[in-house]
Amino acid sequence: MIKILREYINYKLIAKGRHGVHSPFVYDLLDNCLRKKVSQNVFKRFLSYKTQLNQDDSFIEVTDLGAGSKKLSKHRKVKSIAKISGTSSRYGQLIFKLVHHYKPETILELGTSLGVGTFMLAHGNPNSKVFTVEGCPETSSLAQKMHREYQTKNVDFVISDFVSYLRDYKGTNFDFVFIDGDHRGEKLLEQLDVLNNHIHEESIILLDDIRWSNDMQRTWEKVVSDKRYHLSIDLFKMGIIMRRSHQEKEHFVIKY
Numbered sequence: 001m002i003k004i005l006r007e008y009i010n011y012k013l014i015a016k017g018r019h020g021v022h023s024p025f026v027y028d029l030l031d032n033c034l035r036k037k038v039s040q041n042v043f044k045r046f047l048s049y050k051t052q053l054n055q056d057d058s059f060i061e062v063t064d065l066g067a068g069s070k071k072l073s074k075h076r077k078v079k080s081i082a083k084i085s086g087t088s089s090r091y092g093q094l095i096f097k098l099v100h101h102y103k104p105e106t107i108l109e110l111g112t113s114l115g116v117g118t119f120m121l122a123h124g125n126p127n128s129k130v131f132t133v134e135g136c137p138e139t140s141s142l143a144q145k146m147h148r149e150y151q152t153k154n155v156d157f158v159i160s161d162f163v164s165y166l167r168d169y170k171g172t173n174f175d176f177v178f179i180d181g182d183h184r185g186e187k188l189l190e191q192l193d194v195l196n197n198h199i200h201e202e203s204i205i206l207l208d209d210i211r212w213s214n215d216m217q218r219t220w221e222k223v224v225s226d227k228r229y230h231l232s233i234d235l236f237k238m239g240i241i242m243r244r245s246h247q248e249k250e251h252f253v254i255k256y
């Protein structure tokens with residue numbers, strides 16, 4: 001707790017706004033993407049989606065292929081899953097803004113859970129195709145039911161382990177990837193390695209929970225120093241990496 005507080009204060013002290021950055025790409029991200037508002041209509045529906053889950057007292061049997069929850073057992077109340085692992089409004093808006101601004105056509109989400117992040121990925125660019133992968137059949141099936149109810153049209157729900165899915169994937173390269181699944185550093189690195197065959201120079205990879213544990217934080221630092229990614233951006237809870245090998249390797253800590 002104290003460590004994360006210290007990290008946050010440090011982040012606040014060093015994070016830059018648009019006037020402190022010289023990279024045109026990052027300036028544009030700050031000025032034309034992060035400062036923009038999410039459409040009221042989408043945001044209202046997003047909040048309603050979250051509220052519905054937060055009030056759901058039913059139980060599901062969870063198969064967790066990842067690090068698992070720090071707090072929950074296998075037989076879980078839907079509302080507890082929603083509260084603990086669902087993307088928050090603040091970061092849901094971040095996902096929406098990124099997808100809305102960069103208009104990726106092919107999107108991948110690793111870790112559907114109840115489909116909260118999926119909602120913003122899908123609605124950020126309704127013309128995209130979103131592939132969302134989840135290892136737990138019961139959780140995915142509830143997410144699918146919710147998305148039918150909310151009439152999301154552009155999502156393919158996949159039930160699979162992440163690495164098997166990526167190894168077998170034969171489609172077009174992903175323009176945008178949201179990784180919010182297995183919170184073990186070595187697993188994240190393995191997923192990034194396999195993912196490397198399915199991204200291009202301008203693909204945006206958004207990583208969630210980069211400070212979830214010491215292990216995740218060390219892994220984030222490794223990823224930042226990885227020569228394959230010439231651009232990395234720290235947004236405190238989430239981080240962005242991109243290949244962009246035509247530019248000098250640069251790391252930014254920016255205000256969000």
Ligand SMILES: C[S@@+](CC[C@H](N)C(=O)[O-])C[C@H]1O[C@@H](n2cnc3c(N)ncnc32)[C@H](O)[C@@H]1O
Nearest residue numbers: 065066086087111113116117135161162181182
């Ligand atoms: C933090 S939750 C995802 C939250 C979701 N993105 C959202 O916005 O609400 C992580 C999910 O990843 C799934 N998961 C973890 N490791 C996995 C793996 N190796 N393969 C498939 N699914 C995995 C878990 O079952 C869990 O539902």
